[in-house]
Amino acid sequence: MSRAPRSTAARRFWGDDDSHTPILHMDMDAFFVAVELLERPELVGKPVAVGGQERGVISAASYEARTFGVNSAMPVAQARRCCPQLIILPAQHHKYSEVSRRIMDYLRSITPLVEQLSVDEAFLDVAGARKLFGTPMQIAQRIREHIRSTEGLAASIGIASTKHVAKVASAHAKPDGLLLIPQERTTDFLHALPVGALWGVGDKTRETLEKKGIVDVADIVALGRPRLVAILGQAHGNHIYDLAIGRDERRVQPYREEKSISKEHTFFDPIDDPPAAWKMMLDQAHDVARRLRANEFFGRTVSIKVRYTDFSTITRSVTLGAPTNTGADIYDAARNLFDQLPASGMGIRLLGVRVGQLSRSAQGVQLALDDDGRRSRAEETMDEIRQKFGGEILQHGSLLETERRQPPVN
Known part of the structure; x- marks a missing residue:
């Protein structure tokens, strides 16, 4: 399957694969589109999306389509204006669910500590799986190879000591990449990122911070917790500051009591x-x-x-x-x-x-x-x-x- 070139970040390996980086974040690449292209190989390399035919929104877009500015949740009419040659396929959710079920079952064969976020995204805590399957990097490579060989799909994985950093790492590894952030390099990695890369900083918060001259994560740390709280409020300010300094105590939660x-x-x-x-x-x-x-x-x-x-x-x-x-x-x-x-x-x-x-x-x-x-x-x-x-x-x-x-x- 044709893929866009990997970014520099996706090829970087930030130090040793040590025991302090047991959290993996797996994210399938352009999942809906990738599943559709398995049956439509003639469309590989072309700008393709899954979504409504005339009205509605785009659900997923290939990397080729993204180069034209097409993104998920974009109205179909706008997507066609961005990319007149865009090919839009109707969604087949039953197919995506079945592929997702097989992938998640495999992840749970590696470790019972799997927290599924959506059909194409999950956290894994592999601390207890190292004796059987090797280092976190080796486990991530095993997962990617299995998904590629059994499903014909690409998955990007981030590895870190916390859920937040692992998720950010997987985003930087896309497409079809693998990125490990050792615990001792966490702040180096985070401080070079724009504020919008932090998990929980949406467009509104980003715009608020940028108006104050806060562009990078390093700017948040330099600003200090009290001043950030004054800008964003007690709960949100403290949460964003903790993420900026690499603090995230949330554990992988495979089971939750349903509310x-x-x-x-x-x-x-x-x-x-x-x-x-x-x-x-x-x-x-x-x-x-x-x-x-x-x-x-x-x-x-x-x-x-x-x-x-x-x-x-x-x-x-x-x-x-x-x-x-x-x-x-x-x-x-x-x-x-x-x-x-x-x-x-x-x-x-x-x-x-x-x-x-x-x-x-x-x-x-x-x-x-x-x-x-x-x-x-x-x-x-x-x-x-x-x-x-x-x-x-x-x-x-x-x-x-x-x-x-x-x-x-x-």
């Missing part, structure tokens, strides 16, 4: 009719319900999230009379919330369903007075069938539709 379970979907081509929204919420409600049951949770609060084409976002929630883990109950609540939204006249580009106020099934659940248990028993039976024959064996009738031919590539 809520949700499912969101971004539409590359925004929808503007209620039936399409209802259908998506039905699918989301049942997906959330399956995950609740799989983790032995019940939830009492149902929320929806709606983002329109002007990027305005509305959230609504309702507390149920009794906890539930049944998709039909969740959908009824979500549908009712959606139907009460004021007419906006705009298309919907994101829709989500969330269930909160979780409780364990072992804690006991009081059923609603009008609940005879048939809905929940039916869905539990569907779970058993899916486990035996596969997740796609059963679908709600209203979710089934004739498979449509993919739109032609422009």
